[in-house]
Amino acid sequence: MFSLKEIGQYVLLQKDVFSRPPKGRIFWKQVISEIDRLGMTSIGIISIVSIFVGAAVTIQLSYNTDSPWLPLYTLGFISRKAIMLEFSPTIVSLILAGKVGSHIASEIGTMRVTEQIDALEVMGINPANYLILPKMMACVLFFPILIVISIALALIGGWLAGIMGGLASTYEFVYGLTFENDPFDIWYAIIKSVTFAYLISTVSAFFGYYTSGGALEVGQSSTKAVIASSIMIIIFNLILTQLLLS
Numbered sequence: 001m002f003s004l005k006e007i008g009q010y011v012l013l014q015k016d017v018f019s020r021p022p023k024g025r026i027f028w029k030q031v032i033s034e035i036d037r038l039g040m041t042s043i044g045i046i047s048i049v050s051i052f053v054g055a056a057v058t059i060q061l062s063y064n065t066d067s068p069w070l071p072l073y074t075l076g077f078i079s080r081k082a083i084m085l086e087f088s089p090t091i092v093s094l095i096l097a098g099k100v101g102s103h104i105a106s107e108i109g110t111m112r113v114t115e116q117i118d119a120l121e122v123m124g125i126n127p128a129n130y131l132i133l134p135k136m137m138a139c140v141l142f143f144p145i146l147i148v149i150s151i152a153l154a155l156i157g158g159w160l161a162g163i164m165g166g167l168a169s170t171y172e173f174v175y176g177l178t179f180e181n182d183p184f185d186i187w188y189a190i191i192k193s194v195t196f197a198y199l200i201s202t203v204s205a206f207f208g209y210y211t212s213g214g215a216l217e218v219g220q221s222s223t224k225a226v227i228a229s230s231i232m233i234i235i236f237n238l239i240l241t242q243l244l245l246s
Contacts, residue, residue: 010206016128017136017202030134031141038100038135039142045099046092046150053091054154055161057082062167072168076176079158081185085245088150089189090237093196096143097229101204104135105225108208109218117209128209136201143197144190151189192240199232 021027058079065074108131111117120127155177162168168176204225211221 009210013128013206016126017132019126019129021129027134031137034134034138035142038138042096042099042146046146047153049095050150050153051157054083054157057087058158058161072172073176073179075162075168076173077179080177083154084151084185084189088147088154089192092147092150093233094230097200097233098226101200101225101229102222104201104204105208105222106218108205109211109221112211113214113218132205135205139197139201140194144193147189147193188244195236195240196233200229203229203232
C-alpha cells in the first residue's frame, strides 16, 4: 500500500500541513467552506444508508437471537451496541472515504497537474498548509456530527423495522436501547470518527498532492486514495477497538 518513500513523504507533508496558518480569519473561512462542501453534502447519503442498514441490522439480529430464553428488549440493546460501536463509526467512515476522500484527492491532484500548486509556491504560500489543513480540520470537526446523525437514524431505522415486522413493540425496543446505557459508547464512536476523519483527509490529500502527469493520473490518484484510506480505517479500527474496549 505504502512504500518506504511514500511513508517518508507522508510524514514530511504532515510537517508542512501543521505549520501555523498566516492569516487566521482566512483559514477559518476556508474551514467553514470545506465543512459545507465535504460535510453538509454528505448528510443525504449518510442518512439513507443509516436508516436502511439500521433496519437490516435489527432484522438480522432478531433472526439470530430468536430464543424464548431471551427477553424481547434484548433486540434493542444489541442493536444499539452494534450500531454505536461498529456500524456507524466504521462503515459510515468507509463510505465517507469513497465520497470525501476521492473529492479531496481529485481536487488537489487537479491543482497539481495544472500547476496551481506551483503558482502558490512561487507566491511564497505554503500550499500544503493552505490547501490541506482546512480540509483536515473540516473533516475532524464535522465527521463526529455525521456519525452521531448516523447513529440516531440507524436506531430509528431499527425501531421502524422492529415494529413494522412485529419483532418487538415500541416499549420493548426503546427499553432495550436505554438498558444499561454506557456513555462511553458514544465517546468511543466519536474517538473513532475523529481518527478516521484525520486518516481520510490526510491520506487522500497526500495522493492528490503528489500526483504527476495529467487527467488520467488524477483519476488513478483518486482511486489509490480511496483504497489506502479504506485500508487504514480497517487497520486503525482494530487498533482502537483493542485499546479502548479491552
